[in-house]
Amino acid sequence: MPPEATAAIRAPFGERLAAARSTRGSLCVGIDPHPGLLDAWGLEDSPAGLERFSLTVLEAVGPVAAALKPQVALYERHGARGLAVLETLLARAADAGVLTIADAKRGDIGSTMQAYAEAWLGEGRPLAADAVTLNPYLGFESLRPALDLAAATGRGVFVLALTSNPEGRSVQHVGGDASVARSIARAAAAENAGPGPGQVGLVIGATVGDAAQRLGLDLPSLNGPVLAPGVGAQGAGRRELEAAFGAALPFVLPTSSRAVLAAGPDTAALRAEAERTRDGLA
Numbered sequence: 289m290p291p292e293a294t295a296a297i298r299a300p301f302g303e304r305l306a307a308a309r310s311t312r313g314s315l316c317v318g319i320d321p322h323p324g325l326l327d328a329w330g331l332e333d334s335p336a337g338l339e340r341f342s343l344t345v346l347e348a349v350g351p352v353a354a355a356l357k358p359q360v361a362l363y364e365r366h367g368a369r370g371l372a373v374l375e376t377l378l379a380r381a382a383d384a385g386v387l388t389i390a391d392a393k394r395g396d397i398g399s400t401m402q403a404y405a406e407a408w409l410g411e412g413r414p415l416a417a418d419a420v421t422l423n424p425y426l427g428f429e430s431l432r433p434a435l436d437l438a439a440a441t442g443r444g445v446f447v448l449a450l451t452s453n454p455e456g457r458s459v460q461h462v463g464g465d466a467s468v469a470r471s472i473a474r475a476a477a478a479e480n481a482g483p484g485p486g487q488v489g490l491v492i493g494a495t496v497g498d499a500a501q502r503l504g505l506d507l508p509s510l511n512g513p514v515l516a517p518g519v520g521a522q523g524a525g526r527r528e529l530e531a532a533f534g535a536a537l538p539f540v541l542p543t544s545s546r547a548v549l550a551a552g553p554d555t556a557a558l559r560a561e562a563e564r565t566r567d568g569l570a
């Protein structure tokens with residue numbers, strides 16, 4: 289039997305994320321080991337530097353963040369040894385009870401999507417995280433293998449709906465009431481039909497202004513988490529989160545990478561910056 293076919297061994301992702309938020313607060317910290325950050329930390333731009341960086345963030349920030357979100361691209365740029373570091377990080381985080389969201393933005397035709405789903409969500413797979421980000425450009429239903437595997441394994445997915453970058457508008461906002469973003473949000477909500485908090489979340493940037501309301505995204509009916517990147521280095525703070533989400537803010541998990549990471553390598557300073565960011569957004 290392939291590893292991903294084994295029975296779920298953990299509580300559903302929506303419940304685990306809600307529990308982490310209630311004890312550790314509502315901030316997701318991104319782990320984005322950019323070369324400039326490694327240099328500022330006095331580390332080499334190498335797999336060894338990457339490992340030191342990643343494990344320092346886990347130790348410093350893990351206890352005060354709802355989740356950590358490693359940016360997969362920053363590991364891939366180091367090839368197989370970079371991915372080995374990501375494996376180590378994901379395993380250590382799991383051992384420490386810290387939730388991980390692999391920011392991989394995967395999406396492909398269904399047969400290939402099956403392999404992506406197994407890679408990032410499959411039971412016993414070396415890169416399996418608690419959740420993964422998905423790109424629905426090939427159609428929401430193309431993501432079915434990941435949606436089904438997340439439900440079966442107690443893991444989660446975050447589907448891109450309104451991204452934080454200005455270029456996203458040219459695709460996601462088009463069509464007014466019939467926008468791509470709205471159709472993605474509706475399809476995600478349909479996956480979360482059960483009573484508890486669902487495992488299918490959306491990515492909506494903290495920088496999108498009033499786009500979610502203007503395009504008619506019904507976030508309370510999502511019954512799942514909203515991951516909101518764009519806090520800090522991309523300019524968003526508490527005011528922008530309120531403008532973007534209004535009454536739906538309780539469903540939102542703001543996420544910040546570079547602005548928090550710049551406080552390292554000192555673990556106390558790093559933790560203090562994560563706490564300051566988290567508390568400033570609450």
Ligand SMILES: O=c1ccn([C@@H]2O[C@H](COP(=O)(O)O)[C@@H](O)[C@H]2O)c(=O)[nH]1
Nearest residue numbers: 318359451452493517521522544545546
């Ligand atoms: O819409 C999106 C989706 C993902 N991201 C990712 O989040 C972090 C943001 O890093 P900062 O340093 O806090 O700007 C990065 O990994 C992006 O790829 C996003 O920014 N917007």
